[in-house]
Amino acid sequence: MTKVKICGLLEKEHVKMAVDAGVDAIGFVFAPSKRQVTIAKAQMLAENIPPEVMKIGVFVDDSRAFIEKTYREVPLDFVQYHGNESPDFINKIGLPSIKVISVHSSEDIKQAAQYEADYFLFDTPGTDYKGGSGRIFDWQLMRECDVQSDSIILAGGLNAENVGEAIRTVQPYMVDVSSGVEVMGRKDENLMRTFIKVVKEEER
Numbered sequence: 001m002t003k004v005k006i007c008g009l010l011e012k013e014h015v016k017m018a019v020d021a022g023v024d025a026i027g028f029v030f031a032p033s034k035r036q037v038t039i040a041k042a043q044m045l046a047e048n049i050p051p052e053v054m055k056i057g058v059f060v061d062d063s064r065a066f067i068e069k070t071y072r073e074v075p076l077d078f079v080q081y082h083g084n085e086s087p088d089f090i091n092k093i094g095l096p097s098i099k100v101i102s103v104h105s106s107e108d109i110k111q112a113a114q115y116e117a118d119y120f121l122f123d124t125p126g127t128d129y130k131g132g133s134g135r136i137f138d139w140q141l142m143r144e145c146d147v148q149s150d151s152i153i154l155a156g157g158l159n160a161e162n163v164g165e166a167i168r169t170v171q172p173y174m175v176d177v178s179s180g181v182e183v184m185g186r187k188d189e190n191l192m193r194t195f196i197k198v199v200k201e202e203e204r
Contacts (some may be wrong), residue, residue, distance in 0.1 A: 001200065002167050002172065002174065002175060002199050002200075002202065003024035003025065003173060003174040003175075004022070004023050004024050004043070004174065004195070004196050005024065005025035005026070005027055005054070005056065005153065005174055005175070005176040005177070005197050006025075006027065006057065006176075006181060006187075006188075006192060007026075007027055007029065007035075007056075007155075007176055007177070007178040008027060008035030008178040009026055009027070009045060009187060010027070010041075010045075010187070011187065012044065012048075013168060014192070015045050015046075015189045016048065016190065017189045017190055017193070018196070019036055019048075019049060019050065019053055021192060021193045021196045023051070023053060023180070023192075024053060024054065025053065025055075025056055025174065026045075026046075026049060026053060026055055026056070026139065027056045027057075027058055027076070027176070027178075027202050028042040028053070028055065028056070028058065028076075029058045030042070030058060030062065030070055031058055031059055031060035032060070034185060035178070037044055039069070039070050039073050039074060041148045042070075042074045049169060052182065055076050055077050055078065056077065056078045056079075057061065057070055057078070057079055057097065058195070059079060059080065059081060059082060059083070061083035061085065062083075064089070064093055067093060068077055068093065068095070076095060076184045078095075078096045078097065078098050078118070078119070079093070079095045079097050080097075080098040080121065081097060081098065081099050081100060082100045085099075086100075087114050087116065090116070090117065091116060092113070097113070098117060098119040098120070098153065099117035099119075099120055099121070100120075100121045100122075100123055100179060101122050102123055102124070102125040103122050103124065103125070103137045103138075103156075104121065104137075104143065104147050105146035106141050109122065109141055109142065109144050109145050115185070117151075118151070119153050119173065119174075120151055120153065121153040121154075121155055122137075122142065122145075122152065122153070122154055122155065123155040123156045123157070123176075124135075124136060124155075124156035124157060134154060135157040136156050136158070136166075137157075137158035138168040139154075139165075141171045142154075142169070146188070148150055149170075149171050149172065149173065150171055150173045151173060152170065152174075153172060153173060153174040153175070153176050154167050154170050154172040154174070155175070155176035155178075157179075157180065157183070158175055158176070158177045158180050159180035159191075159195065160180070160191065160194045160195045160198045163175055163180075163195065163198055163199055163202070164199075165200060167199065167202050175199060177195055180195065181195050
């Protein structure tokens with residue numbers, strides 16, 4: 001069954017609602033963004049997340065010391081590398097990893113072969129920040145992808161209306177949503193619940 005990650009959560013009641021609705025992973029953004037959190041804020045938000053729900057930290061070209069400190073203190077389950085981190089940098093840190101690939105073309109998708117990450121998150125390049133843009137890319141490009149489907153996380157402009165088609169086209173291990181479950185820049189409980197429900201029902 002396709003797993004669901006909701007990224008950029010900022011409020012404790014939204015974390016609880018997402019967990020109650022069956023979310024599989026929650027993303028905390030430590031990079032510059034309107035959704036950025038501190039280590040202390042992430043610790044507070046993560047307090048009541050059950051162990052079966054993954055806690056993923058999003059980093060953009062941060063220092064090894066900051067990544068390791070954050071991973072240890074929140075604590076996190078995975079480090080999501082959303083910048084220009086080299087394969088060597090990720091390997092030397094050695095923590096469970098997700099490498100983000102920003103997709104303009106099929107050539108971008110082939111970049112995944114350079115890395116030895118646990119998962120690869122394919123996203124539309126960001127605009128104001130290095131993170132996602134809230135827009136979809138051409139999912140047909142994923143036909144050029146050599147990554148095993150059980151290591152693929154799909155992001156970029158997903159919402160309850162298009163995520164079913166995205167799953168049928170790409171067949172990813174996980175889908176990742178942020179702005180697609182927001183109203184006026186704030187997470188919306190109904191949109192989060194609907195998104196999770198659509199993904200889980202798509203499998204049936």
